[in-house]
Amino acid sequence: MANPPYSVKGFLETLSKDDIERYELTKTIEEKSYTANNAIECFFIEKAKQILKADGVVGIVLPSSILSKGDGENSYVATREILIKYFEIIAIAEFGSGTFGKTGTNTVTLFLRRRDDSLNIVGKYRDFVDNLFVNNKNTEKLFKNKNIIEEYCSHIDIDKEIYMSMFKDELNQELFKHETFAEYRAEFEKSTETKNRKKRTNYTKLTNEEKENIESVELLKYIKKIEADKLYYFCLADESTKEVLIVKAPSNGKENKKFLGYEWSGRKGNEGIQYSGGTLNTINTPLYNPNDSSDKSKINSLIAKNFTNENIVVPKELEEFVSMARLIDMIDFSRRDFNKAFGLNAKKKIEINSKYHIVKISEICEIGRGRVINKQDIERNKGIYPIYSSQTSNNGVFGKIDTYDFDGDYVTWTTDGIYAGTCSFRNGKFNCTNVCGTLKSKSNKLEIKYLPYALNQVTDNYVVKTANPKLMNNVMASIKIPLPPLNIQKQIVKECELIDDEVEKANTIIQISKEEIIKHLTSSSKNKLVKLGDICNMKAGKFVSASNINDEYLEDLYPCYGGNGLRGYVKTSTHNGTYPIIGRQGALCGNVMLAKNEFHATEHAVVVTPKIELDIIWLYQTLVIMNLNQYKTGVAQPGLSVKNLNVIDIKLPPLKTQKEIVTKIEKLENTIAKSQKIIDEASEKKQAILRKYL
Numbered sequence: 001m002a003n004p005p006y007s008v009k010g011f012l013e014t015l016s017k018d019d020i021e022r023y024e025l026t027k028t029i030e031e032k033s034y035t036a037n038n039a040i041e042c043f044f045i046e047k048a049k050q051i052l053k054a055d056g057v058v059g060i061v062l063p064s065s066i067l068s069k070g071d072g073e074n075s076y077v078a079t080r081e082i083l084i085k086y087f088e089i090i091a092i093a094e095f096g097s098g099t100f101g102k103t104g105t106n107t108v109t110l111f112l113r114r115r116d117d118s119l120n121i122v123g124k125y126r127d128f129v130d131n132l133f134v135n136n137k138n139t140e141k142l143f144k145n146k147n148i149i150e151e152y153c154s155h156i157d158i159d160k161e162i163y164m165s166m167f168k169d170e171l172n173q174e175l176f177k178h179e180t181f182a183e184y185r186a187e188f189e190k191s192t193e194t195k196n197r198k199k200r201t202n203y204t205k206l207t208n209e210e211k212e213n214i215e216s217v218e219l220l221k222y223i224k225k226i227e228a229d230k231l232y233y234f235c236l237a238d239e240s241t242k243e244v245l246i247v248k249a250p251s252n253g254k255e256n257k258k259f260l261g262y263e264w265s266g267r268k269g270n271e272g273i274q275y276s277g278g279t280l281n282t283i284n285t286p287l288y289n290p291n292d293s294s295d296k297s298k299i300n301s302l303i304a305k306n307f308t309n310e311n312i313v314v315p316k317e318l319e320e321f322v323s324m325a326r327l328i329d330m331i332d333f334s335r336r337d338f339n340k341a342f343g344l345n346a347k348k349k350i351e352i353n354s355k356y357h358i359v360k361i362s363e364i365c366e367i368g369r370g371r372v373i374n375k376q377d378i379e380r381n382k383g384i385y386p387i388y389s390s391q392t393s394n395n396g397v398f399g400k401i402d403t404y405d406f407d408g409d410y411v412t413w414t415t416d417g418i419y420a421g422t423c424s425f426r427n428g429k430f431n432c433t434n435v436c437g438t439l440k441s442k443s444n445k446l447e448i449k450y451l452p453y454a455l456n457q458v459t460d461n462y463v464v465k466t467a468n469p470k471l472m473n474n475v476m477a478s479i480k481i482p483l484p485p486l487n488i489q490k491q492i493v494k495e496c497e498l499i500d501d502e503v504e505k506a507n508t509i510i511q512i513s514k515e516e517i518i519k520h521l522t523s524s525s526k527n528k529l530v531k532l533g534d535i536c537n538m539k540a541g542k543f544v545s546a547s548n549i550n551d552e553y554l555e556d557l558y559p560c561y562g563g564n565g566l567r568g569y570v571k572t573s574t575h576n577g578t579y580p581i582i583g584r585q586g587a588l589c590g591n592v593m594l595a596k597n598e599f600h601a602t603e604h605a606v607v608v609t610p611k612i613e614l615d616i617i618w619l620y621q622t623l624v625i626m627n628l629n630q631y632k633t634g635v636a637q638p639g640l641s642v643k644n645l646n647v648i649d650i651k652l653p654p655l656k657t658q659k660e661i662v663t664k665i666e667k668l669e670n671t672i673a674k675s676q677k678i679i680d681e682a683s684e685k686k687q688a689i690l691r692k693y694l
Contacts, residue, residue, distance in 0.1 A: 001061075002058065002060050003100075006041050006062075006105065007039075010037075011040045011043075012029070012034040022050070025075050028075045028077075041063060041066060042075045049114070054116035057114070058112050060110050060112070061100070064107055066108065068341035068342065071337050080341070080342065084236050085115075085236055088242070089244050090242065090244070091247065091306055093247035095107050095260075096249050096251060097550050098256070101264060121239055129232045129235070132167060133225075149231075152231055155234065170220075179473045180472075188223075191222075194215075226336070234328060240327045243306075245312065246344050256552065257276070259321065261276045262283065287299050288300040297315055302318070334470065352481070352482060356482045356484040359483045361439065361476055364443040364483065365439040365441055365446075366439070367477055369432070370432025370436040377401065378399035381401040381403065383401045384402070385400060385404040386399075388424070390419055390433070390435040396424060401431065405431045407430075409448045410427070410430075412424055412436045413436070414471070415437050415470060416468055416469070417435060417468065421456075421469075421471045423452040423459060437472075439451060445483060447489040450493050453689075453690065454481040454690065455479065455481065459476075502682070509672075516664075516668055517625075520665060521651075521665075531648065531649065532650045535610065535612050536610055538606050538609075539606065540605065541606075542600070542601070544602055549568040559595065561600070561601050562605055563584060563585040564583055565583070573598045573599060573600050577597075580619055581594070581605050581606065581607055582606040583605060584604055589632050590631065590640055608623065621662070628645070628648075631645070
């Protein structure tokens with residue numbers, strides 16, 4: 001077991017030139033950056049690769065960023081390449097902050113077995129891929145009992161013959177019906193290299209046909225380079241003989257304490273680790289039994305079994321913490337910018353219980369996707385036809401143009417981003433951006449309005465939860481839903497639409513109430529205009545190191561507010577009471593929050609203290625509606641200075657009027673809260689309707 005240091009700047013300068021040349025990772029770092037580079041944990045993994053013999057095992061504690069950080073030719077990406085090439089990944093255990101002392105670092109522990117270099121799978125697969133992509137020669141027969149290309153095509157859900165057309169030096173347009181290849185083309189067309197090529201004098205003199213031929217050749221080269229990399233690492237990942245055992249600690253603070261069997265205390269006279277069982281020998285945790293290392297009810301025994309290639313059956317009581325996944329299912333091969341990130345959300349086996357026939361979406365719908373539409377397109381082509389995108393505000397409308405791509409009844413869903421998997425009914429003439437998928441009924445047994453209600457209950461189970469969550473067309477095609485008779489579908493739609501009507505009314509009430517709040521704060525006839533600095537003292541808080549900020553609340557810690565709100569929890573405090581806080585740094589500077597009780601404000605948060613007697617809630621509400629972000633300065637790093645805040649005009653009513661306004665606002669906020677409850681409960685009500693009928 002090893003716990004290397006993290007983020008140590010300048011460590012490369014301590015190595016001799018010969019030592020540096022022994023590391024593959026130094027190829028990803030320019031020599032002039034040696035002083036600033038701090039990725040020491042990456043080099044520790046390569047060191048493990050160097051010193052372990054074949055079948056040697058190791059456990060390494062690392063920051064969780066090791067699994068997903070970086071793009072392109074980056075040290076972190078290269079580190080994951082080393083892991084895939086030279087190690088069998090037995091288990092990955094993810095822990096939250098506060099696991100190893102009171103730090104804010106989330107960690108993973110990698111349990112690895114060194115592969116045998118004498119088998120030369122790294123070289124054999126490199127030769128195979130090079131022969132295929134460079135020499136257009138299929139050498140699959142070198143690998144016994146494997147049809148690698150067929151496996152890969154099945155994994156990314158593309159027809160093998162269409163995929164293989166790349167190796168005939170032709171660009172089959174059928175490729176671009178696959179969303180990943182459509183993304184390749186869109187990115188290729190936007191690339192600087194493509195734009196510069198089209199500007200060259202000799203290029204502009206060519207005929208349109210000659211230009212098209214050049215672009216086809218260059219696009220094919222672009223695609224083959226990416227796909228060669230993907231296929232190579234698919235081959236290597238597919239060599240893993242065992243599924244990876246994934247352990248995930250709870251994100252909830254109290255649940256995590258029970259999971260670990262301990263917590264860290266800063267209480268005076270009782271500092272340090274506190275065991276839930278009283279002592280280390282009586283610790284109570286699902287992780288291990290201190291008195292029986294082979295206890296089958298504990299997680300450590302499952303990891304040990306995976307090392308020895310025993311069959312793994314996860315006990316029911318551990319299922320919330322432990323899952324199994326193939327390495328190829330943990331790597332997102334649909335990404336255009338293929339960074340070999342490891343996802344720890346194992347694909348779930350999703351069981352659907354219904355008295356009605358279960359169908360795949362591909363059986364009842366034609367599946368499509370939108371196209372790239374940017375703000376410049378909207379400006380140039382203003383019109384009446386909506387463009388639906390990945391956002392959920394404004395009913396998903398990104399803008400309107402004078403043409404349309406779709407006409408009729410459809411269901412759209414968000415393919416990328418935090419709202420991935422959200423489905424909506426659309427009708428009439430409209431457009432979709434490239435982060436929207438489309439479903440068009442091809443069955444006379446489907447009521448199209450039923451589809452989004454059924455899908456929204458299950459799509460989250462299918463979303464690939466990476467840094468940029470995704471629900472791609474091929475996954476949507478495989479989703480299964482119950483398909484009851486049409487009369488049942490229509491009844492479900494009727495009852496769910498009543499819930500939607502309630503939500504729409506609730507949203508209207510919230511909007512009106514917010515407008516009323518603004519009206520109360522701004523329209524008093526007794527207001528007088530003063531400078532904010534005349535009635536308030538504004539002062540930034542104190543610096544606190546990021547390493548001292550915990551993500552989760554622990555006993556004896558205080559909320560820590562920064563420029564964008566709550567940052568976490570710290571041991572120190574700067575204020576005690578109720579204060580408005582203004583974020584003063586970053587793109588969201590000018591945001592206002594209300595801090596209560598004891599808390600720590602950082603140097604990026606401005607604490608507002610009245611100089612005269614003011615109703616603090618009135619002051620907070622007034623600051624919220626003033627849109628302080630408009631007073632920011634700077635572009636690269638926008639900010640608000642206290643000097644600029646001091647001279648802003650504010651409408652000041654008498655104290656009695658302030659209190660009257662607050663009373664009215666509190667009533668309106670109660671109305672908002674009741675309406676918000678209707679919105680929050682809508683999803684569960686729809687689930688209940690579906691359960692009742694299905």
